[in-house]
Amino acid sequence: MTKFVYDFAEGDRDQKDLLGGKGANLAEMTNLGLPVPPGFTITTEACRTYLAEGSEPPGLADEVTEHLVALEKAMGKGLGQADDPLLVSVRSGAKFSMPGMMETVLNVGLNDSSVQGLASQAGDDRFAWDSYRRLIQMFGATVLGIEAEHFVDALEDAKKAKGTTDDLDLDAGDFTALVETFKGVVREHAGRDFPQDPREQMDLAIRAVFDSWNSPRANVYRRQERIPADLGTAVSVCSMVFGNLGMDSGTGVAFTRDPASGEQGIYGDYLQNAQGEDVVAGIRNTLHLTELERIDKASYDELLGIMTTLERHYRDLCDIEFTIERGKLWMLQTRVGKRTAAAAFTVAIQLVDEGLIDMDEALLRVTGHQLAQLMFPRFDRDADKERLTTGMNASPGAASGVAVFDSPTAVRRNKGGEKVILVRRETNPDDLDGMIAAEGVLTSRGGRTSHAAVVARGMGKTAVCGAEELEVDVRARKMTTPDGREIVEGDTISIDGTNGEVYLGEVPVVSSPVMAWFEGTNTERGELVEAVDRILSHADGARRLRVRTNSDTGEDSALARQFGAEGIGLCRTEHMFLGERRELVENLVLAETRDDREKCLQALLPLQIEDFTAIYRAMEGLPVTIRLLDPPLHEFLPDYTELSVEVALDRERGTLTEEKEELLANVRRLHEQNPMLGLRGVRLGIAVPGLFAMQVRAITRAAATLAAEGVTVLPEIMVPLVGTVQELQAVAAEIAEVVAEPESAVNGRPVEHQVGTMIELPRAALVAAQIAETAQFFSFGTNDLTQTTWGFSRDDVESSFFSEYLESGIFGVSPFESLDVEGVGELVEIASWRGREVRHDLKLGICGEHGGDPDSVHFFHRAGLDYVSCSPFRVPVARLEAGRAAV
Ligand code: PEP
Numbered sequence: 001m002t003k004f005v006y007d008f009a010e011g012d013r014d015q016k017d018l019l020g021g022k023g024a025n026l027a028e029m030t031n032l033g034l035p036v037p038p039g040f041t042i043t044t045e046a047c048r049t050y051l052a053e054g055s056e057p058p059g060l061a062d063e064v065t066e067h068l069v070a071l072e073k074a075m076g077k078g079l080g081q082a083d084d085p086l087l088v089s090v091r092s093g094a095k096f097s098m099p100g101m102m103e104t105v106l107n108v109g110l111n112d113s114s115v116q117g118l119a120s121q122a123g124d125d126r127f128a129w130d131s132y133r134r135l136i137q138m139f140g141a142t143v144l145g146i147e148a149e150h151f152v153d154a155l156e157d158a159k160k161a162k163g164t165t166d167d168l169d170l171d172a173g174d175f176t177a178l179v180e181t182f183k184g185v186v187r188e189h190a191g192r193d194f195p196q197d198p199r200e201q202m203d204l205a206i207r208a209v210f211d212s213w214n215s216p217r218a219n220v221y222r223r224q225e226r227i228p229a230d231l232g233t234a235v236s237v238c239s240m241v242f243g244n245l246g247m248d249s250g251t252g253v254a255f256t257r258d259p260a261s262g263e264q265g266i267y268g269d270y271l272q273n274a275q276g277e278d279v280v281a282g283i284r285n286t287l288h289l290t291e292l293e294r295i296d297k298a299s300y301d302e303l304l305g306i307m308t309t310l311e312r313h314y315r316d317l318c319d320i321e322f323t324i325e326r327g328k329l330w331m332l333q334t335r336v337g338k339r340t341a342a343a344a345f346t347v348a349i350q351l352v353d354e355g356l357i358d359m360d361e362a363l364l365r366v367t368g369h370q371l372a373q374l375m376f377p378r379f380d381r382d383a384d385k386e387r388l389t390t391g392m393n394a395s396p397g398a399a400s401g402v403a404v405f406d407s408p409t410a411v412r413r414n415k416g417g418e419k420v421i422l423v424r425r426e427t428n429p430d431d432l433d434g435m436i437a438a439e440g441v442l443t444s445r446g447g448r449t450s451h452a453a454v455v456a457r458g459m460g461k462t463a464v465c466g467a468e469e470l471e472v473d474v475r476a477r478k479m480t481t482p483d484g485r486e487i488v489e490g491d492t493i494s495i496d497g498t499n500g501e502v503y504l505g506e507v508p509v510v511s512s513p514v515m516a517w518f519e520g521t522n523t524e525r526g527e528l529v530e531a532v533d534r535i536l537s538h539a540d541g542a543r544r545l546r547v548r549t550n551s552d553t554g555e556d557s558a559l560a561r562q563f564g565a566e567g568i569g570l571c572r573t574e575h576m577f578l579g580e581r582r583e584l585v586e587n588l589v590l591a592e593t594r595d596d597r598e599k600c601l602q603a604l605l606p607l608q609i610e611d612f613t614a615i616y617r618a619m620e621g622l623p624v625t626i627r628l629l630d631p632p633l634h635e636f637l638p639d640y641t642e643l644s645v646e647v648a649l650d651r652e653r654g655t656l657t658e659e660k661e662e663l664l665a666n667v668r669r670l671h672e673q674n675p676m677l678g679l680r681g682v683r684l685g686i687a688v689p690g691l692f693a694m695q696v697r698a699i700t701r702a703a704a705t706l707a708a709e710g711v712t713v714l715p716e717i718m719v720p721l722v723g724t725v726q727e728l729q730a731v732a733a734e735i736a737e738v739v740a741e742p743e744s745a746v747n748g749r750p751v752e753h754q755v756g757t758m759i760e761l762p763r764a765a766l767v768a769a770q771i772a773e774t775a776q777f778f779s780f781g782t783n784d785l786t787q788t789t790w791g792f793s794r795d796d797v798e799s800s801f802f803s804e805y806l807e808s809g810i811f812g813v814s815p816f817e818s819l820d821v822e823g824v825g826e827l828v829e830i831a832s833w834r835g836r837e838v839r840h841d842l843k844l845g846i847c848g849e850h851g852g853d854p855d856s857v858h859f860f861h862r863a864g865l866d867y868v869s870c871s872p873f874r875v876p877v878a879r880l881e882a883g884r885a886a887v
Pocket residue numbers: 570572630760780781782783784785847848849
């Protein structure tokens with residue numbers, strides 16, 4: 001029979017799939033002999049069954065009873081026992097950490113009688129009644145679905161009545177009264193009494209944690225972090241220890257290294273006389289962890305020792321939650337800690353240098369996403385700035401935008417195209433949508449481990465937290481600085497997550513140190529640049545995939561080369577015909593006589609030669625894939641509707657010229673209902689004689705001229721949107737003729753080149769064997785291949801129904817962003833096999849947007865492609881990910 005419940009002593013850290021991150025790590029710590037309060041974990045499998053069936057799996061209740069009895073025996077007291085109650089926490093814990101997104105209920109087991117027992121055992125009435133009201137509050141909100149505000153308001157009223165703003169000023173009597181008020185809230189809003197039966201409390205809490213897997217905020221978070229929606233959460237039931245038993249008790253959160261910079265030292269927050277959720281919620285401002293040394297040296301020393309043990313054991317930066325109950329330290333949680341991009345790189349290299357991990361492991365500990373973040377710009381230190389205040393540098397970056405004070409406004413204004421900074425007193429998991437929409441987050445309360453800080457770091461969002469001088473008034477939609485200046489919704493502010501500064505207005509930005517290093521403009525290397533360099537070099541040594549770039553100008557090509565591009569995978573020649581040159585192409589397409597057409601081609605030829613020469617020079621010695629013109633026709637013709645209106649008006653006014661009338665007739669003739677599936681790519685080349693020949697002439701003549709100068713050029717001529725080999729054969733024949741022209745020769749021999757095709761249509765993928773007879777290389781155009789495989793218009797769907805698809809979980813991620821491995825990926829693999837069967841040395845590349853997407857790069861590695869090609873800025877990301885895929 002399936003086992004659904006594991007004692008903490010039964011599991012280990014490798015069982016995250018089954019026990020969730022929290023459960024697996026609690027087991028690991030238990031087995032390391034660290035002081036973990038005893039308990040047990042209910043598996044993710046139980047959760048999955050519950051969610052699928054709508055009820056607990058058979059046998060679960062009995063197993064829970066069995067483990068509860070064992071726990072009661074070990075603790076020497078019963079759950080909710082009147083004279084000396086065992087209390088438990090019921091906590092969520094999925095395989096991947098989802099901070100604050102799911103539910104937790106503390107103090108389960110308290111009721112009207114056991115509260116008395118707890119009070120007499122602890123010798124502290126205030127503590128017992130405070131714990132009881134916390135239970136009703138959490139249980140009410142989490143299990144019974146009552147709006148949290150009802151409890152918060154009642155608590156605020158109690159404080160107001162007492163003339164204080166601090167929970168610590170409330171006494172036992174106040175909390176006893178509050179318990180009654182809270183029970184009334186439950187009765188009123190849930191239509192039932194708060195359950196007095198401890199086991200019922202526990203069972204309902206477990207069920208609520210299961211249910212919270214599917215809460216809207218958990219869904220939003222999973223989508224954002226690309227966490228699969230079907231994993232389910234485990235539930236840990238842990239005997240309670242209390243940080244709210246007086247000033248010799250407390251609770252805290254710590255990191256073994258600075259999660260923002262990676263620096264070694266003591267990082268964390270501590271709160272005396274408090275329970276865990278108080279720290280993370282940022283409700284009270286916390287003490288720096290170093291203060292604990294003064295407050296309770298023995299616990300502090302023990303904690304530091306445990307942190308060292310954990311870091312050595314996990315060979316990584318860990319974060320921990322702990323509680324001190326009357327001078328006794330308890331470990332409540334540990335995990336490999338979330339960190340900023342900079343910390344990920346520096347910590348990985350520190351661990352290598354400390355001999356804890358090797359370079360392969362270091363490479364696996366960083367991601368392309370993190371590297372991309374390090375390339376974002378920073379605020380210009382030398383710019384004139386008006387500083388408003390300084391908070392904690394919780395998550396680095398430089399963000400400017402209009403101040404907004406709630407999540408829905410952030411989402412709304414962002415949808416309207418504005419950049420926003422979400423300003424809150426503190427954030428909670430309900431702010432997630434707003435945080436995603438915002439450029440950055442600013443809070444006036446809470447520390448480095450507050451919700452805002454942890455979530456922003458996880459998302460790579462800029463955050464400044466605990467800017468205590470700011471008075472944030474969410475209702476009035478404004479914040480006030482100590483000198484009385486008011487910032488209202490819509491005012492632009494800038495926040496610097498690297499030093500915690502907050503400025504008025506938009507501050508100009510400059511290259512980050514990593515970017516400056518790529519650009520060759522920074523003077524000092526620093527620990528971060530050093531770490532990036534070492535890890536990226538290791539990736540380069542390890543990877544099999546080459547990384548090229550998509551570029552259409554000499555300038556971009558030179559930049560891409562600085563980023564490490566090993567050639568050009570896609571030069572979109574239609575980008576060379578925008579602006580002034582558009583008219584030349586328009587004339588060409590509309591030309592009716594051979595002469596007219598020839599004139600247009602003659603005008604275009606020298607321009608194209610110039611274009612290609614610049615690119616060849618920048619990419620000297622490296623392959624340059626140039627794609628023959630592939631515009632949807634409508635991009636080069638006047639808009640049909642606009643022109644029709646113009647003609648109608650001219651006709652009415654009697655000013656219509658014959659020329660314009662003719663133009664309209666031509667445009668009508670060429671007008672397409674669905675241009676993306678129309679006269680484009682190779683079809684255009686065949687329909688407009690001489691067009692491709694002109695481009696090939698420019699490609700080969702520019703190459704021949706440079707080759708004669710001794711510059712090594714390696715042009716690869718690429719034919720777009722081929723669906724049948726006959727199309728390619730027709731163009732290849734035209735190419736061969738041009739190549740045979742004397743101007744395309746170097747020392748009497750045709751300039752070296754290759755001819756290949758894009759695979760952008762499912763048919764092309766399926767008949768790849770035939771196409772490979774003629775093509776020397778394939779480059780997968782996964783933008784079009786996704787569009788044509790799914791039948792989705794790439795220009796329309798992302799602003800149309802995709803958001804519903806993403807919200808309802810039909811997609812985890814847009815197939816235009818990350819390759820649909822099952823469908824489009826299968827076509828890539830089919831085309832690769834079939835093509836290589838015919839031509840063993842067929843070169844395979846990909847040049848759609850997926851070439852710079854980390855997950856897709858891993859797939860292309862597995863599929864055996866030779867290279868990926870992406871925009872210049874993604875080149876380092878692709879290099880890193882190609883290395884990660886290979887180790
Ligand atoms: C593609 O379709 O993937 C591609 C690279 O071509 P384009 O985006 O220019 O259509």
